[in-house]
Amino acid sequence: MTVNRRAFLTIAALGSVATFATASCGSSTQGVWPALEFVPELSGELTRLALIADASALALQTQTLPDIMRRALLGTPGLTSILGMGVLFPSGASVISFLGEARRGWLSRGNPNDEHRVAVATGYLMHRAAEQRLGAGLVAAGIKAAEVDAAKLQQDAEVIRSFMSEVPPTEAEAKALLSVLDQRLRIQIHTLKPDGTDEKTWVRKLLEWDAAQEDLFERLAAAIAEPDTEDYARYVEAPKFFDRNSRLVQAVRGQNATQSSIEQASSDSLYDLGLTDCARVVALVCEFLDGSISGKDLVQALDQT
Amino acid sequence: MSEYITHMAVNDDCRNLALYADTTLPEIKISLQEHLRASQLGAVTSKGDRHTIDLLVESKKDWPSRTAKRMLAFFFGWRSHIAADRQLKTLFRLLEPEVYLTEEVDGPTSISIYHDLFVLRELYSSEAINPFVDNMLAANHSSRNIQQLFVGLWQNSLLRLHAFTAQDSQPESWFEQFLSDRQKFYDDVERYVEAFNNLDNSKMKYVVQTHRFYNPQDPLIRLTRSLRQGQPDRSIDLETALQDAKEQSHYARALRRNWLYLQATSEFWTGKIDTAALQERFEDADPHADPEVFEVLEDPERREELVELWHEQGGQEL
Numbered sequence: 001m002t003v004n005r006r007a008f009l010t011i012a013a014l015g016s017v018a019t020f021a022t023a024s025c026g027s028s029t030q031g032v033w034p035a036l037e038f039v040p041e042l043s044g045e046l047t048r049l050a051l052i053a054d055a056s057a058l059a060l061q062t063q064t065l066p067d068i069m070r071r072a073l074l075g076t077p078g079l080t081s082i083l084g085m086g087v088l089f090p091s092g093a094s095v096i097s098f099l100g101e102a103r104r105g106w107l108s109r110g111n112p113n114d115e116h117r118v119a120v121a122t123g124y125l126m127h128r129a130a131e132q133r134l135g136a137g138l139v140a141a142g143i144k145a146a147e148v149d150a151a152k153l154q155q156d157a158e159v160i161r162s163f164m165s166e167v168p169p170t171e172a173e174a175k176a177l178l179s180v181l182d183q184r185l186r187i188q189i190h191t192l193k194p195d196g197t198d199e200k201t202w203v204r205k206l207l208e209w210d211a212a213q214e215d216l217f218e219r220l221a222a223a224i225a226e227p228d229t230e231d232y233a234r235y236v237e238a239p240k241f242f243d244r245n246s247r248l249v250q251a252v253r254g255q256n257a258t259q260s261s262i263e264q265a266s267s268d269s270l271y272d273l274g275l276t277d278c279a280r281v282v283a284l285v286c287e288f289l290d291g292s293i294s295g296k297d298l299v300q301a302l303d304q305t
Numbered sequence: 306m307s308e309y310i311t312h313m314a315v316n317d318d319c320r321n322l323a324l325y326a327d328t329t330l331p332e333i334k335i336s337l338q339e340h341l342r343a344s345q346l347g348a349v350t351s352k353g354d355r356h357t358i359d360l361l362v363e364s365k366k367d368w369p370s371r372t373a374k375r376m377l378a379f380f381f382g383w384r385s386h387i388a389a390d391r392q393l394k395t396l397f398r399l400l401e402p403e404v405y406l407t408e409e410v411d412g413p414t415s416i417s418i419y420h421d422l423f424v425l426r427e428l429y430s431s432e433a434i435n436p437f438v439d440n441m442l443a444a445n446h447s448s449r450n451i452q453q454l455f456v457g458l459w460q461n462s463l464l465r466l467h468a469f470t471a472q473d474s475q476p477e478s479w480f481e482q483f484l485s486d487r488q489k490f491y492d493d494v495e496r497y498v499e500a501f502n503n504l505d506n507s508k509m510k511y512v513v514q515t516h517r518f519y520n521p522q523d524p525l526i527r528l529t530r531s532l533r534q535g536q537p538d539r540s541i542d543l544e545t546a547l548q549d550a551k552e553q554s555h556y557a558r559a560l561r562r563n564w565l566y567l568q569a570t571s572e573f574w575t576g577k578i579d580t581a582a583l584q585e586r587f588e589d590a591d592p593h594a595d596p597e598v599f600e601v602l603e604d605p606e607r608r609e610e611l612v613e614l615w616h617e618q619g620g621q622e623l
Binding site: 082085177188198211 | 308309342346350351352356359360363372375376438440443448450451452455456459460461462464467468470473474476480483484486489490491497
């Protein structure tokens with residue numbers, strides 16, 4: 001990954017969390033939000049994807065959803081969720097009008113692409129809500145810009161551990177698990193889709209990406225199995241990133257969340273708070289889709305999330 | 306449709322043959338020796354018929370940079386993908402006549418999964434260079450939620466490699482491109498795991514032997530197997546084996562197809578033919594299905610025989 005993108009990440013995750021929020025609030029009437037940009041391997045994207053998956057499950061279990069949102073959250077059979085790909089949406093300034101187009105299309109003709117529109121736009125807003133919550137948590141814990149990569153790695157590892165049995169794996173076991181995952185993902189891909197406009201650049205970038213996965217998996221395996229004690233204390237415990245006994249997370253993953261599960265959310269776990277923030281995004285988008293609130297109301301409500 | 310493991314295996318065998326043959330250009334040999342991973346990634350990339358010649362031209366232009374060598378190795382793998390894909394589509398039309406005549410196939414059928422499992426067991430059980438980890442299809446691997454997270458991560462990462470994600474800031478045109486370029490992940494690993502751990506030998510026999518998917522007695526295959534062991538069987542004449550492969554198993558025919566690509570590529574590289582002639586040579590070696598297969602499928606009686614055989618083996622349940 002390039003130095004420039006890392007620099008942007010640092011700014012986005014720390015220095016401008018407040019700016020991000022301020023800019024959103026200050027300019028929300030124009031709907032001006034910066035486009036998101038993340039370095040996937042080190043940006044905490046795994047954490048946000050887990051939050052979005054859990055928040056989707058929470059919304060499906062606890063909210064009355066219009067059909068288009070239900071389908072957007074469930075995804076297309078045989079494909080992965082478009083929701084998680086919302087991070088790639090190119091223009092925060094246009095996301096509400098983009099959703100408005102989906103609403104018009106859905107009401108008038110039920111174009112199957114409209115549920116994909118809803119998914120990608122809602123996903124963008126969920127990524128944004130998650131990053132605001134998690135980024136603010138880092139700032140509040142006094143974590144410096146230069147530490148962001150290390151902090152995100154520890155947090156991603158904590159999320160992965162939350163899907164494992166209580167006995168933590170050894171580093172060798174974690175490596176073996178990630179190696180198997182790597183192979184299985186490649187079988188699932190079947191064939192890579194090339195960029196149709198510039199195959200040479202695409203091949204070069206693909207080779208770089210492929211080589212980077214080995215490094216990522218090694219670092220993740222080490223962080224999952226035996227996190228550095230100081231890093232864990234500073235990046236996971238101090239910001240109160242994740243509550244291993246969270247009733248909300250247990251209920252969502254057990255498919256039995258209710259309104260009272262939400263009320264039992266841990267008020268000082270960043271993950272629990274991010275989860276309820278993202279589920280609220282879904283509820284607000286639904287209100288916009290059914291015409292209960294305007295685009296301007298949606299922007300204001302999102303800024304208050 | 307041929308699958309990931311088979312594509313990797315065909316590429317490995319094509320690469321071994323190219324490295325073994327005296328006639329292979331030194332530029333191709335050095336690229337394949339130094340950039341194995343590039344050729345493997347090329348072997349699992351689609352749409353090669355649209356892009357491979359442009360990539361080859363770029364490689365030749367940049368030679369002898371490291372990028373040029375990586376491009377040439379990727380190009381080689383990409384052509385091997387086409388060789389496997391085109392040849393095995395012919396076979397699938399015979400093995401699954403109703404599927405291929407009546408339905409659009411999306412994701413692997415059980416037959417193509419069995420081909421992959423056969424290749425995995427037959428060709429990678431004692432391989433020195435093995436791209437697969439031993440327990441990748443173990444039944445007790447309980448990481449589905451984690452796997453879904455990484456699917457999401459990779460889906461985003463792979464789409465970020467496409468120029469439009471950085472260049473297109475217009476939501477409507479971006480969305481159109483997004484829908485067409487996003488990477489699919491077929492949700493079928495559990496089917497691999499299930500089949501791998503509960504192998505049906507009678508089904509395997511139908512899938513491998515009926516219509517000759519793979520025959521270890523084909524001279525070209527005997528040669529590639531010896532190359533995999535690092536002990537080339539020099540009693541086998543490569544030219545004769547390639548010639549004979551035309552009438553032998555589909556796997557051997559796929560290797561032969563790639564050899565024809567390699568010959569045309571060498572002529573282009575040395576300036577004997579231009580890109581238009583190269584394109585023609587590729588197309589000549591590239592029919593989507595053998596005419597003889599269409600002849601069989603268009604003959605009602607012969608087609609009925611195929612369908613009957615297919616149903617005897619379980620038909621759609623296969």
